Amino acid sequence: MPDSTVALHHEEQRPELLHHFxxxxxxxxxxxxxxxxxxxxxIMFFGGLFLAYLVYRLKYFGDFGAxxxxxxxxxxxxxxxxLICSSLTVVLAVWAAQTARRTLLIGSLVLTIVLGLVFxxxxxxxxxxxxxxxxxxxxxxxxxxxxxxxxxxxxxxxHHAQLFFSLYFVMTGLxxxxxxxxxxxxxxxxxxxxxGRFTPDYNTPVEIGGxxxxxxxxxxxxxxxxxxxxxxxx
Amino acid sequence: MSMPIAMPQPExxxxxxxxxxxxxxxxxxxxxxxxxxxxxxxxxxxxxGGFFALLxxxxxxxxxxxxxxxxxxxxLFSMHGIVMIFFFLVPSIPAVLGNFLVPMMIGAKxxxxxxxxxxxxxLYIIGGAMMVHCMLTGGVDTGWTFYAPFxxxxxxxxxxxxxxxxxxxxxxxxxxxxxxxxxxxRMRAPGMTWSRLPLFIWAHYATSxxxxxxxxxxxxxxxxxxxxxxxxxxxFDPKLGGDxxxxxxxxxxxxxxxxxxxxxPAMGVxxxxxxxxxxxxxxxxxxxxxxxxAIAVFGFLVWAHHMFVAGTSVYAALVFSLLSxxxxxxxxxKVFNWTATLYKGSIHYDAPxxxxxxxxxxxxIGGLTGLFLAALxxxxxxxxxYFVVAHFHYIMVGGAVMGYLGGMHFWWPKxxxxxxxxxxxxxxxxxxxxxxxxxxxxQFLLGYMGMPRRYYDYSHxxxxxxxxxxxxxxxxxxxxGYLLPMVYFLWSMRYGKPAPDNPWNAAGLEWKTASPxxxxxxxxxxxxxxxxxxxxxxxxxxxxxxPVAR
Numbered sequence: 001m002p003d004s005t006v007a008l009h010h011e012e013q014r015p016e017l018l019h020h021f022x023x024x025x026x027x028x029x030x031x032x033x034x035x036x037x038x039x040x041x042x043i044m045f046f047g048g049l050f051l052a053y054l055v056y057r058l059k060y061f062g063d064f065g066a067x068x069x070x071x072x073x074x075x076x077x078x079x080x081x082x083l084i085c086s087s088l089t090v091v092l093a094v095w096a097a098q099t100a101r102r103t104l105l106i107g108s109l110v111l112t113i114v115l116g117l118v119f120x121x122x123x124x125x126x127x128x129x130x131x132x133x134x135x136x137x138x139x140x141x142x143x144x145x146x147x148x149x150x151x152x153x154x155x156x157x158x159h160h161a162q163l164f165f166s167l168y169f170v171m172t173g174l175x176x177x178x179x180x181x182x183x184x185x186x187x188x189x190x191x192x193x194x195x196g197r198f199t200p201d202y203n204t205p206v207e208i209g210g211x212x213x214x215x216x217x218x219x220x221x222x223x224x225x226x227x228x229x230x231x232x233x234x
Numbered sequence: 235m236s237m238p239i240a241m242p243q244p245e246x247x248x249x250x251x252x253x254x255x256x257x258x259x260x261x262x263x264x265x266x267x268x269x270x271x272x273x274x275x276x277x278x279x280x281x282x283g284g285f286f287a288l289l290x291x292x293x294x295x296x297x298x299x300x301x302x303x304x305x306x307x308x309x310l311f312s313m314h315g316i317v318m319i320f321f322f323l324v325p326s327i328p329a330v331l332g333n334f335l336v337p338m339m340i341g342a343k344x345x346x347x348x349x350x351x352x353x354x355x356x357l358y359i360i361g362g363a364m365m366v367h368c369m370l371t372g373g374v375d376t377g378w379t380f381y382a383p384f385x386x387x388x389x390x391x392x393x394x395x396x397x398x399x400x401x402x403x404x405x406x407x408x409x410x411x412x413x414x415x416x417x418x419x420r421m422r423a424p425g426m427t428w429s430r431l432p433l434f435i436w437a438h439y440a441t442s443x444x445x446x447x448x449x450x451x452x453x454x455x456x457x458x459x460x461x462x463x464x465x466x467x468x469x470f471d472p473k474l475g476g477d478x479x480x481x482x483x484x485x486x487x488x489x490x491x492x493x494x495x496x497x498x499p500a501m502g503v504x505x506x507x508x509x510x511x512x513x514x515x516x517x518x519x520x521x522x523x524x525x526x527x528a529i530a531v532f533g534f535l536v537w538a539h540h541m542f543v544a545g546t547s548v549y550a551a552l553v554f555s556l557l558s559x560x561x562x563x564x565x566x567x568k569v570f571n572w573t574a575t576l577y578k579g580s581i582h583y584d585a586p587x588x589x590x591x592x593x594x595x596x597x598x599i600g601g602l603t604g605l606f607l608a609a610l611x612x613x614x615x616x617x618x619x620y621f622v623v624a625h626f627h628y629i630m631v632g633g634a635v636m637g638y639l640g641g642m643h644f645w646w647p648k649x650x651x652x653x654x655x656x657x658x659x660x661x662x663x664x665x666x667x668x669x670x671x672x673x674x675x676x677q678f679l680l681g682y683m684g685m686p687r688r689y690y691d692y693s694h695x696x697x698x699x700x701x702x703x704x705x706x707x708x709x710x711x712x713x714x715g716y717l718l719p720m721v722y723f724l725w726s727m728r729y730g731k732p733a734p735d736n737p738w739n740a741a742g743l744e745w746k747t748a749s750p751x752x753x754x755x756x757x758x759x760x761x762x763x764x765x766x767x768x769x770x771x772x773x774x775x776x777x778x779x780x781p782v783a784r
Contacts, residue, residue, distance in 0.1 A: 019343065019754075020342065020343040020344040020346075020348065020421075020754070022759075026420060026421075029420050030346040030347075030416050030417075030420040030421070033415075033416050033419060033420060034346065034347060034412060034416045037412050037415050037416060037446060038412060040446060040447065041408055041412070041446050041447070041449070041450045042450065044446075044447050044448070044450035044451050045450035045451070045453055045454050046454070047450075047451065047454075048450075048451045048454035048455060048458075048484050048487075049454055051480075051483075051484070052458070052469060052480060052484075055477065055480055056475075056476075056477075059475070059477075060475060137465075137466060137467045137468060138465075138466040138467075139466070157475070159473070159474040159475050160474070160475050162468055162474050163468060163469070163474050163475060163476055166461075166467035166468050166469050166474075167469065169467065170457070170458065170461055170467060170469070174457075
């Protein structure tokens with residue numbers, strides 16, 4: 001929560017302690033709890049989408065399998081690896097901030113931002129491919145003669161496939177939007193770190209920014225198998 | 235400053251006079267000033283919503299559809315619902331009274347995140363501006379429920395803009411809830427344990443939980459509706475095999491608990507008022523506290539009782555019917571505890587107490603008719619009739635608005651530093667009570683006789699007219715009852731007598747500081763050593779001699 005982290009009053013002793021808190025510990029606890037509560041609301045936000053996905057996956061089981069198989073699993077897996085690596089760099093950044101390692105902090109933040117951009121770039125390539133394949137829902141959507149996995153003589157219903165791709169674009173699109181917001185937060189953390197604002201006594205912004213980033217990662221960890229892996233067999 | 239020299243002493247500095255100018259208000263992070271910003275904005279929307287209600291009642295005065303066209307009528311009831319629910323009732327008590335009182339009642343200087351609090355007001359204003367723009371450029375006709383596939387595929391009105399307006403206002407509500415939860419957890423004064431919290435705080439805590447866990451689901455639902463209209467994605471589209479019932483599940487998962495967002499804070503207000511004007515500790519403190527939490531939890535498990543005739547399975551309907559009965563238990567616990575608090579109390583009939591009495595009766599009627607609707611057989615008979623309309627207006631207007639007005643009167647001396655005219659206030663409370671019942675009781679009868687809601691023309695059933703005329707007459711009386719407090723509150727700000735710090739001799743930390751309070755609420759940090767609602771101690775004969783802890 002940027003609110004509790006930017007100093008309003010630049011007192012001599014504790015520039016970062018806001019006037020309405022009694023002590024730094026109270027401020028830290030409030031900020032951290034605030035982010036956890038916010039993440040709970042995010043779970044409910046994505047929860048509605050996961051529910052819709054679950055309903056339609058069960059209702060149109062084979063069609064969803066067929067549509068899922070057209071996604072580029074290699075790119076999706078690469079992106080999963082990219083995000084897991086970025087979670088590592090976030091943890092390093094938090095640790096560096098707590099232990100006053102300024103170079104490591106700045107390096108980890110930069111690396112996190114780079115990995116986030118790589119993720120969005122790969123996602124963009126995937127979107128473009130889907131666009132070229134006419135898999136974007138709408139008037140030009142086309143999903144003809146795609147066999148249902150396990151039923152070679154049966155073709156997937158294009159309407160149901162369109163439901164799959166609607167969910168695919170809403171879920172990954174909202175996830176990407178959260179990534180972009182996360183990049184904004186990390187750019188801000190980077191400027192703060194550059195100015196040397198984080199100390200072992202004051203590093204809550206890095207911590208709660210990291211919480212947010214981990215949350216966005218976890219969403220992807222669920223999206224990846226649901227969207228890409230439901231009908232892959234060795 | 236053109237103050238006459240004869241004035242003996244300057245006014246004590248408080249949150250109202252500490253700074254002047256538009257920006258000192260628009261950029262304030264003081265929770266009390268933000269509460270006043272909310273008060274002005276929700277009053278504005280209350281009168282817009284009321285204007286639509288007036289047109290609806292005028293149309294129904296005669297059986298023929300003679301005042302407005304059918305399409306216009308659809309827009310009127312849709313925008314009445316959207317404005318009243320999302321822009322008045324949901325923010326009403328939490329964002330005005332809660333914002334003002336939560337930090338003061340727990341002995342904090344401000345909410346945990348003052349700037350997020352300001353952000354939440356700006357989000358409300360942005361959402362509100364979008365809604366006003368939507369209304370001025372054609373409006374929306376989906377009902378406040380935005381049911382798919384009408385909203386997604388068929389309506390030719392401004393669904394996208396209305397949906398986005400509600401979406402933005404929803405985030406305002408989420409941020410308010412987030413602020414309250416963190417504040418109540420982390421900002422309590424020394425000695426202010428959970429069991430010493432005023433029950434107003436418990437009610438707001440429960441409300442915040444619903445705001446936090448329910449509103450995001452509404453947000454994603456509206457996102458999907460907007461995506462379906464604007465981007466031609468198809469999530470609920472039956473042509474693609476999409477399921478409009480899924481929309482209803484997602485929508486009511488928020489919108490049933492949203493009823494408790496509206497009523498729980500009113501219950502908190504009424505608890506404070508009843509304890510104060512009975513001069514007694516509230517009966518069964520922990521039962522009242524935990525019944526708020528129970529309502530919040532059970533409230534999330536009953537949504538499908540809005541969908542008994544929508545094609546849900548019989549077994550699901552049975553379970554949801556049973557769970558809907560279960561949610562009546564904590565509500566009944568509250569009513570019994572309030573009644574037991576009144577028993578042998580030394581009751582004072584001041585205006586806030588009149589509203590609390592009104593709340594007790596009207597909420598009980600609204601709650602009991604809710605049980606009728608939770609019963610499968612009766613619900614099938616009265617679904618989409620005026621019985622339903624009457625039921626939820628008894629809860630939302632008879633309950634929530636009564637609580638809001640009672641709270642506004644109770645805390646007005648603290649908020650404004652001025653006393654309102656008590657005689658006028660009692661008269662207004664009486665007018666509101668009479669007007670309300672005259673408006674909505676006939677609607678129970680109409681609904682049971684079979685008059686459907688959302689129809690602008692009932693010329694094939696002219697025998698409904700008498701009850702409709704009564705209802706319209708009642709709405710007029712109710713309108714007068716609502717205008718009166720606005721007039722005398724505004725009057726009192728200039729001409730009212732200065733309020734003492736504790737005009738009701740009430741318990742609670744907010745009364746132990748000045749009226750109006752200083753910017754940081756307390757001159758020094760309070761330390762709480764007493765239980766909540768210690769009215770027996772306050773009224774004990776020796777209490778004059780004991781110095782009050784200040």
